[in-house]
Amino acid sequence: MKKILLTALLLLSALFLFAAEMRILCTTLPMTIFTGAVTRGVPNVQVSQMLASAIGCPHDYALTPQDMRKLAQANVIVVNGLGMERFLDGVIARVNPKAVLIDSSRGVKGVLETCGEHDHDPHGHAGHVHLKNEHLFAGPATAAGVVESIAGQLAAKDPANASRYRANAREYADKLRAIARDYAALAATIPPSGRRIAVQHGIFDYLAAATGLQVLNYLQAHTGTEPSAPQIRKFIRELKEQKAALILAEKNYPDRITRLISKESGVPVLTLAVYPENDALNPEGYLNVFKNNLKALKAFYKK
Ligand SMILES: [Zn+2]
Known part of the structure; x- marks a missing residue:
């Protein structure tokens, strides 16, 4: 027993x-x-x-x-x-x-x-890299x-x-x-001139691609550091030269600089979320972030 x-x-x-x-x-x-x-x-x-x-x-x-x-x-x-x-x-x-x-x-x-x-x-040299x-x-x-x-x-x-x-x-x-199909449907309605955009950070490249947008310029590779004054001036100059239609900026990131850039360049800025704000771990919440960003993009391009 x-x-x-x-x-x-x-x-x-x-x-x-x-x-x-x-x-x-x-x-x-x-x-x-x-x-x-x-x-x-x-x-x-x-x-x-x-x-x-x-x-x-x-x-x-x-x-x-x-x-x-x-x-x-x-x-x-x-x-x-x-x-x-x-x-x-x-x-x-x-x-x-x-x-x-x-x-x-x-x-x-x-x-x-x-x-x-x-x-x-990764190669230790400055300049153009992929x-x-x-x-x-x-x-x-x-x-x-x-x-x-x-x-x-x-x-x-x-x-x-x-x-x-x-x-x-x-x-x-x-x-x-x-x-992604809903984004593609919006993409089909955006004229070529509206597709030329700049982003604050490489985080929006995939969202831009889903929307058929062409990223011409980055303010920063990453959000870790603040851009320097010469970087900001260069960005503003390039935005004008490139005739950018829009700057995509990340929510939860100080927008003082993007607002200044938008004012100086005359290019409108649209602030999008990357992460859910409440109930962050809920997978549905993450889908809602994409849906809300799509709404914001639709509203922008309707104007
Ligand atoms: Zn990143």
């Missing part, structure tokens, strides 16, 4: 250990939202986020001891990829070599290149690709729940692709 009890207890604890096994750590808010959507209803999966949502893009981030602890405890780590997480270079192999690393950009179609001067020139734009999450079609990429890699790691991951991903990606 004692032996049976002991066996049962061992079995139970083994089950419990197995059950508590999937600890998925996501680097950024979009990764957490997408992984949350993909793992919805899958038992014994715990999704957490490594960086504070307020950080936005962690282009210039440095790891803290607390981050290291989170990394050490995860068994799956989901990253944006394409160079967004330079702060992780070589770290996972040292801190948690057993963790499965999911690069959410893997296999995603439609990756754009950002041309021009860049803060993070870098892959890492903000796949900020365009509806590429976001759908990211969601499916996460699901495919999770399915490989956890085959027992593979069909669930894939079905969840398909459902969410279908919604994102429906939104």
Whole structure:
């Protein structure tokens, strides 16, 4: 009897250990939202986020001891990829070599290149460089690709729940692709002169592409630093030369400078959101950000 009890207890604890096994750590808010959507209803999966949502893009981030602890405890780590997480270079192999690393950009179609001067020139020379734009999450079609990429890699790691991951991903990606079609419908109505735009930051490249807009100029490669006075003057001069129709700026970012630029250049500025404001982890909220931005763009082009 004692032996049976002991066996049962061992079995139970083994089950419990197995059950508590999937600890998925996501680097950024979009990764957490997408992984949350993909793992919805899958038992014994715990999704957490490594960086504070307020950080936005962690282009210039440095790891803290607390981050290291989170990394050490995860068994799956989901990253944006394409160079967004330079702060992780070589770290996972040292801190948690057993963790499965999911690069959410893997296999995603439609990756754009950002041309021009860049803060993070991997070759160490200044001037014209081509870098892959890492903000796949900020365009509806590429976001759908990211969601499916996460699901495919999770399915490989956890085959027992593979069909669930894939079905969840398909459902969410279908919604994102429906939104992408709505953007394409707007794009078809915008005249060529209206397509020439400038952006505050490379984060809007994918949204611009979805809307058929051509990004001619960037105020900054990233939002980490404030542009210098000469940078601002150059941007204003170029906006006029390029006859830009619009500047896209990011909400939750000081708009003092973009307002000044808009005033000086005569080019209107449209401020769009990148992340949901309330209930940030709700996958539906992220869809609403795309829908609200589409509304704002439609209203702008109706004028
Ligand atoms: Zn960024």
